[in-house]
Structures are given as structure tokens and as C-alpha cells.
Amino acid sequence: MSTAPKDGTHLVKVTLGVLGGKWKILILWNIRDRPQRLSELKRLIPAISEKMLIQQLRELEKDGIVHRHDYGEMPPRVEYSFTAHGETLKPIFPVLCSWGEMHLKHLEQDK
Numbered sequence: 873m874s875t876a877p878k879d880g881t882h883l884v885k886v887t888l889g890v891l892g893g894k895w896k897i898l899i900l901w902n903i904r905d906r907p908q909r910l911s912e913l914k915r916l917i918p919a920i921s922e923k924m925l926i927q928q929l930r931e932l933e934k935d936g937i938v939h940r941h942d943y944g945e946m947p948p949r950v951e952y953s954f955t956a957h958g959e960t961l962k963p964i965f966p967v968l969c970s971w972g973e974m975h976l977k978h979l980e981q982d983k
Contacts, residue, residue, distance in 0.1 A: 890935045891961075895920050895928045897968070900937070900954075904962055907941065907953035937961065 891897060895917065902908055902916045914925055929952055932938035937958035943949040954962070 890932075890937065893928065895924060896932060899925070899928055899932065899952075900958070900961060901965060903938070903952055903954060904965060907951040909949070909951055913952065932958075 891900075898917050898920075899913060902913055908916070910922075910925065910929075913929075914920070914922055917925070920928075929938060929940070933940050936955055939953050939955045939958075941951045941953065943951075
């Protein structure tokens with residue numbers, strides 16, 4: 873284990889290692905208010921393939937951000953939700969939305 877100080881660059885790399893990529897933030901956005909089934913997530917994010925959705929959910933699960941709850945029923949029912957640790961990400965969503973709104977205004981001004 874390294875004892876080197878963790879500067880901002882290192883911490884951003886750690887964060888991007890968990891949340892980086894095209895889909896993870898969108899997946900998390902769609903489970904922020906309530907657990908979602910795989911089929912519902914696919915409907916909410918139609919541009920993602922089912923294979924990619926499953927892969928991204930597995931990575932988020934491995935990183936301790938998302939919990940996969942298998943009800944053990946027939947037909948199979950599985951829901952995805954935030955873990956307690958994943959809940960700590962929820963405050964970033966309003967900030968991301970505010971920045972996106974500001975950026976859209978900026979783009980409109982540049983036209």
C-alpha cells in the first residue's frame with residue numbers, strides 16, 4: 873500500500889475509474905429515486921445495448937455503488953438500487969444538472 877499523498881489528479885482518476893464511461897452516470901441517474909428492473913433501465917436508456925447495460929451494472933455492483941436484488945421468483949425478478957455507499961453520490965446529480973443547464977445556455981449564446 874502506497875503512503876504517497878493523494879493529490880487531486882489521483883482522486884479524479886479514482887472517481888473516473890468508478891463513474892467514467894458513457895453510461896454509468898445515466899444508469900445511476902435512473903435509479904436515484906427508486907430501484908429499477910433491467911428492462912426498465914433498458915427502456916429509460918434506449919441507446920444502450922442490453923449487454924453493455926449488464927456489464928456496466930456489474931461494474932457498479934463490484935465497486936459497491938449498486939446493489940442487485942434477486943427476488944428468486946419465477947419469472948425472474950431482479951432490481952438494481954443504490955447501496956448505502958452509492959447513496960453518497962446522490963448530491964452530485966443536482967450539480968451535474970445545473971452545470972448542464974448552464975452549458976446549454978453558453979452554447980446558445982455562442983450561436
